[in-house]
Amino acid sequence: MSLVDTRMTPTEVDARATAPARADVAVAIVGTSHAGSLDPVLEAAERGLAAYAPGRSGIILLADQSGPTGEVLVGEALGDSSRVRRLSVASDGQRTGPRATRHQLLKLVFESAAGLGSKALAVVDANFSTIEPAAIGRLLGPVLDNRADYVGPYYARPGFSGAITGGIVYPFTRALYGRRLRFPAGSEFACSIRFVQAVSADVSWVGAGDGGRIGTDLWLVHRALTGGFRLSESVVGTRPSLAGDEDTELSAILARVLGGLFIEAERNVQIWQRIRGSEAVTLIGTPGDATQTPPAIDLAKTTSAFRLGLEHLMPVWASVLPPSTLHELRKLWRRGPAEFQLPDPIWARIVYDFAIGFHGRVMTREHLLSAFTPLYLGWLASYATEMAGADLARCESRLEELCARFEIEKPYLISRWRWPDRFSP
Numbered sequence: 001m002s003l004v005d006t007r008m009t010p011t012e013v014d015a016r017a018t019a020p021a022r023a024d025v026a027v028a029i030v031g032t033s034h035a036g037s038l039d040p041v042l043e044a045a046e047r048g049l050a051a052y053a054p055g056r057s058g059i060i061l062l063a064d065q066s067g068p069t070g071e072v073l074v075g076e077a078l079g080d081s082s083r084v085r086r087l088s089v090a091s092d093g094q095r096t097g098p099r100a101t102r103h104q105l106l107k108l109v110f111e112s113a114a115g116l117g118s119k120a121l122a123v124v125d126a127n128f129s130t131i132e133p134a135a136i137g138r139l140l141g142p143v144l145d146n147r148a149d150y151v152g153p154y155y156a157r158p159g160f161s162g163a164i165t166g167g168i169v170y171p172f173t174r175a176l177y178g179r180r181l182r183f184p185a186g187s188e189f190a191c192s193i194r195f196v197q198a199v200s201a202d203v204s205w206v207g208a209g210d211g212g213r214i215g216t217d218l219w220l221v222h223r224a225l226t227g228g229f230r231l232s233e234s235v236v237g238t239r240p241s242l243a244g245d246e247d248t249e250l251s252a253i254l255a256r257v258l259g260g261l262f263i264e265a266e267r268n269v270q271i272w273q274r275i276r277g278s279e280a281v282t283l284i285g286t287p288g289d290a291t292q293t294p295p296a297i298d299l300a301k302t303t304s305a306f307r308l309g310l311e312h313l314m315p316v317w318a319s320v321l322p323p324s325t326l327h328e329l330r331k332l333w334r335r336g337p338a339e340f341q342l343p344d345p346i347w348a349r350i351v352y353d354f355a356i357g358f359h360g361r362v363m364t365r366e367h368l369l370s371a372f373t374p375l376y377l378g379w380l381a382s383y384a385t386e387m388a389g390a391d392l393a394r395c396e397s398r399l400e401e402l403c404a405r406f407e408i409e410k411p412y413l414i415s416r417w418r419w420p421d422r423f424s425p
Contacts (some may be wrong), residue, residue, distance in 0.1 A: 020083070023059035025049060025144070026118040027136060028087075028109040029126050030063045030102065031187070037129035044133045045124065046083065052137025053120075053144060061112055063087040063105040064126060087112055103209025103216040110196045120144050121196060125187040131237060138234035138284045139190035147282070148232035149195045150224035153186035155239035156288050156392065160297050162239065163380055164257055166399045169218075171406035172261055172351060176272040177225040180280045180403075181233055184225075185217035185260075188236050191224075199223055204267070211260045214253070218260035226268050235285030254376055255369040262358040273414050278407060297384040299337035302377040307333060309374025316371040320357035325349060332378065342382035344405035350375055351406075352413040360420055 142148035
């Protein structure tokens with residue numbers, strides 16, 4: 001069966017005659033599927049609804065990014081294809097044009113779920129071909145049981161994959177907002193109608209797509225962290241690589257991540273400056289071992305990139321980082337890959353100092369964020385050296401130590417943010 005894009009506007013839905021007009025539970029499959037990845041996700045969604053939302057009417061919302069000429073093929077994976085509702089966005093009403101953004105599609109998903117009267121909504125990436133029905137059930141469960149408004153994902157990440165999340169996003173958001181969501185801005189999540197309505201009414205939702213996929217997901221999780229919502233997280237399995245992301249170059253990814261984090265820090269300053277420490281959120285399921293081969297880290301390449309940064313970016317760094325931090329960075333110049341170690345307190349303050357420099361506009365924000373990449377590679381080299389041969393449990397324990405240090409150093413961030421002139425580099 002083929003469901004073909006009918007050039008809809010962002011608020012129009014392909015409502016097939018056989019599709020239900022109301023649905024208690026919705027599972028949205030969002031993104032661009034690749035080479036046979038869609039059927040397993042559709043099957044998992046259907047089985048998940050049947051097994052974990054019994055007695056409730058359910059629907060699958062298929063929101064693809066294939067563009068106005070795209071076609072989605074739904075094969076024999078579904079027992080009841082009438083439960084699929086196709087959502088699509090036409091940017092200009094023409095047969096050609098750019099593919100829809102994640103921001104546009106999620107906005108359409110939220111509007112559709114609200115229009116269907118859905119009490120719970122789960123969102124899954126279209127390329128997550130290994131997701132199990134039980135994972136969808138674990139996402140929906142806390143919402144259906146009225147125990148959570150937002151359920152984040154808990155992934156099994158092999159080795160050093162997800163290092164940007166582990167080294168920056170998780171410790172930064174945990175320290176600022178006091179909640180231990182291990183994978184902020186994951187592509188998979190579930191939410192209540194209360195969360196859907198609040199997000200849809202938020203005026204900043206209009207500009208949330210400016211940061212691409214990463215910026216959209218960061219915007220959503222910050223609404224969950226700062227809106228007084230009940231939070232949970234659920235085990236969903238091994239995180240797939242997201243083919244088709246708009247940026248694959250490291251500096252561009254870092255710029256989007258840091259930009260999203262720092263913009264939210266500005267927006268929510270009155271909230272996070274009052275928070276001390278952090279508390280866990282309920283985890284549904286038991287984390288398993290990663291099934292993917294971990295990526296290799298070229299220590300010679302990463303340390304070389306850091307040294308190039310020391311050589312060429314010191315004037316930029318000096319406008320953001322205090323002399324004590326610059327001194328610690330210079331000490332790493334002569335250390336070989338095996339002895340390369342960037343202490344946690346220094347790393348936490350580097351991230352905080354860049355947040356302060358971003359807020360103070362010490363230079364153009366694009367220039368500032370681009371200068372961060374060698375510093376991140378220096379941290380990555382340090383972390384990879386220390387964790388060589390470590391299993392997943394040890395890596396997670398080590399990241400917990402890093403998060404604790406970000407929390408300890410948070411008064412430094414607050415002081416520099418409030419009185420920048422007193423702490424000028």
